Amino acid sequence: MQPIIKVTGLSYYYDSLPTLDNISFTVGKGDFLGIIGPNGAGKTTLFQCMLGIVGDYKGEINLFGSDIKQNKKILQKIGYVPQKKSVEQTFPATVEEIVSLGVIGMKNSRDDINMAIDFVELGSYRDKRIGELSEGQQQRAIIAKALVKQSELLILDEPTTGIDSASQERFYDLLTKLNKDKGITIVWSSHDMNAVERLANKVACIDRKLFFHGQSEDFFGNEERMKSYVEFAMQAHMNLHFGNKTNGKDKSETK
Amino acid sequence: MLFDILQYGFMQRALLSAVAISIICSIVGLFLVLKRHSLFGDALAHVAFGGIALGLFTGIYPILTAYVVAILAAVGVNKLRESTKIPPDSSIAVLLTSGLAIGVILISISGGFTLDLFGFLFGNILLVSNEDLIMILITVAIVVPIIYVLCKRLILIVFDENQAKVSGLNVTWINTLFIVLASITIMASIRLVGVLLISSLIVIPNITALLLGKGFKKTILISCAISVFSVVFGIVASYYVNLVPSGTIVLTMVSMFIVTIIVKNMRFRLKKIVVTK
Numbered sequence: 001m002q003p004i005i006k007v008t009g010l011s012y013y014y015d016s017l018p019t020l021d022n023i024s025f026t027v028g029k030g031d032f033l034g035i036i037g038p039n040g041a042g043k044t045t046l047f048q049c050m051l052g053i054v055g056d057y058k059g060e061i062n063l064f065g066s067d068i069k070q071n072k073k074i075l076q077k078i079g080y081v082p083q084k085k086s087v088e089q090t091f092p093a094t095v096e097e098i099v100s101l102g103v104i105g106m107k108n109s110r111d112d113i114n115m116a117i118d119f120v121e122l123g124s125y126r127d128k129r130i131g132e133l134s135e136g137q138q139q140r141a142i143i144a145k146a147l148v149k150q151s152e153l154l155i156l157d158e159p160t161t162g163i164d165s166a167s168q169e170r171f172y173d174l175l176t177k178l179n180k181d182k183g184i185t186i187v188w189s190s191h192d193m194n195a196v197e198r199l200a201n202k203v204a205c206i207d208r209k210l211f212f213h214g215q216s217e218d219f220f221g222n223e224e225r226m227k228s229y230v231e232f233a234m235q236a237h238m239n240l241h242f243g244n245k246t247n248g249k250d251k252s253e254t255k
Numbered sequence: 256m257l258f259d260i261l262q263y264g265f266m267q268r269a270l271l272s273a274v275a276i277s278i279i280c281s282i283v284g285l286f287l288v289l290k291r292h293s294l295f296g297d298a299l300a301h302v303a304f305g306g307i308a309l310g311l312f313t314g315i316y317p318i319l320t321a322y323v324v325a326i327l328a329a330v331g332v333n334k335l336r337e338s339t340k341i342p343p344d345s346s347i348a349v350l351l352t353s354g355l356a357i358g359v360i361l362i363s364i365s366g367g368f369t370l371d372l373f374g375f376l377f378g379n380i381l382l383v384s385n386e387d388l389i390m391i392l393i394t395v396a397i398v399v400p401i402i403y404v405l406c407k408r409l410i411l412i413v414f415d416e417n418q419a420k421v422s423g424l425n426v427t428w429i430n431t432l433f434i435v436l437a438s439i440t441i442m443a444s445i446r447l448v449g450v451l452l453i454s455s456l457i458v459i460p461n462i463t464a465l466l467l468g469k470g471f472k473k474t475i476l477i478s479c480a481i482s483v484f485s486v487v488f489g490i491v492a493s494y495y496v497n498l499v500p501s502g503t504i505v506l507t508m509v510s511m512f513i514v515t516i517i518v519k520n521m522r523f524r525l526k527k528i529v530v531t532k
Contacts, residue, residue, distance in 0.1 A: 048417075051417075051420070051421045052420070052421075053417055053420050053421065072423055073423065075421055075422065075423045076422075076423055078421065080417070080418060080421040082415065082417055082418065085415070087414075090465040090466070091289065091414070092285075092289075092464075092465060092468055092469070092470060092471050092473075092474040093410055093414065093470065093471050094469060094470045094471075097410070097470060097471055098414065100407070101407055101410060101411045101414070101422075102422075104407050104408055104411065104422060104424070127469065127470070128469075129469055129470075130414075142418075145418075
């Protein structure tokens with residue numbers, strides 16, 4: 001079966017420093033891929049490349065069989081939940097208005113919007129301003145926005161960072177429901193290793209380079225692999241932050 | 256009382272143009288406020304000053320040069336903000352000061368113009384001509400339908416630009432079109448309150464409505480209602496009390512804003528007392 005996502009040789013440089021270095025992986029239909037990596041590992045950049053927000057990368061990204069650079073229409077099949085950002089309390093749009101933004105320029109009924117709101121259990125907040133909701137609820141409203149346009153792929157960038165643990169658990173239950181009941185393919189980045197182990201069937205570990213991509217149990221069930229990942233991540237950060245200085249020192253010593 | 260003053264042609268034109276301007280300023284202003292471009296009106300009005308000076312200097316119809324310069328400057332600054340990621344308020348400061356600088360230099364080179372500076376700075380709605388009124392109504396006929404069609408897209412862009420991009424929207428194109436619409440709205444409105452008070456029409460009704468409204472549509476309607484009431488009340492009151500209309504309009508809006516804050520605070524405290532008991 002054709003993969004939903006096929007990333008081949010993806011590299012991205014920011015100020016001549018590699019943010020992503022030769023990353024390749026695939027995601028099949030119905031997969032739940034958890035992407036883990038420390039801060040600054042390039043997870044958000046990876047998503048921005050995949051979603052066409054960033055375009056000046058090397059390599060190829062195919063979504064639903066089309067190159068994202070050539071065919072922006074495939075974005076209609078994708079729901080995106082960014083890292084939580086604080087919405088001001090006075091932002092005037094209600095939950096219903098925000099969810100209805102998922103269907104701009106497409107035919108959709110009010111019933112579909114209401115169903116999406118009910119699915120994420122925000123029925124009683126329909127007429128509330130989005131800024132009056134808790135951060136966890138705001139993220140669920142954005143998921144409802146993705147649902148209402150019948151997204152086949154959901155990309156979530158650390159959606160629960162900074163959210164209280166009870167809300168996180170509700171959010172994880174919702175993701176499981178979306179994957180299992182609706183068959184939506186999910187790509188999700190998180191620092192919560194326990195949640196990734198519990199929820200995802202596939203795992204990708206990145207820190208600018210791809211360290212591992214495969215079945216969840218092959219990573220979390222292998223202590224040696226996990227240990228070497230931690231070492232890999234630490235080494236990658238040492239190289240990034242101190243590499244240039246070390247090189248400079250080496251050069252001066254050689255002189 | 257209102258019917259008496261409606262007998263005068265200048266007053267009919269003043270009220271009609273003021274109502275039209277107040278509605279488009281409220282609609283465009285809500286998006287500007289949410290984009291944190293509250294002082295965009297101020298900056299553009301200063302650029303218009305440069306544009307008018309350019310028109311007078313070159314002998315081209317000054318209103319035309321003011322429109323062209325304002326639109327080009329607004330689009331340019333929007334591009335500057337997008338390409339350099341400098342904060343919106345800083346890009347507006349660049350726009351404001353450069354417009355004023357161009358105007359001052361052109362005036363000094365030419366040895367000064369016989370420009371109605373007071374009217375330009377503070378507006379004079381009572382001097383609106385038939386041509387001005389037609390221009391204002393054409394601006395309304397352009398701005399309102401386009402904003403209506405773009406409304407959902409603009410809401411998504413002010414909510415989260417990245418999400419708007421992922422939804423397949425051409426964010427750059429929509430932002431540019433919106434900036435052009437905002438520019439012609441502000442240019443049409445200078446006649447009412449002048450360069451120095453233009454931001455009041457953009458900002459005050461909207462921040463008042465944001466305190467009251469739930470939902471985008473309701474907020475826009477409340478903002479329009481506040482704005483229309485303020486301009487009509489301001490013009491009528493200034494006529495009878497013999498005050499400057501622009502100042503009276505702005506003070507009416509400010510009073511409504513302050514009353515709204517007081518009432519909201521009182522309601523909040525009352526609720527707190529009831530809950531505690």
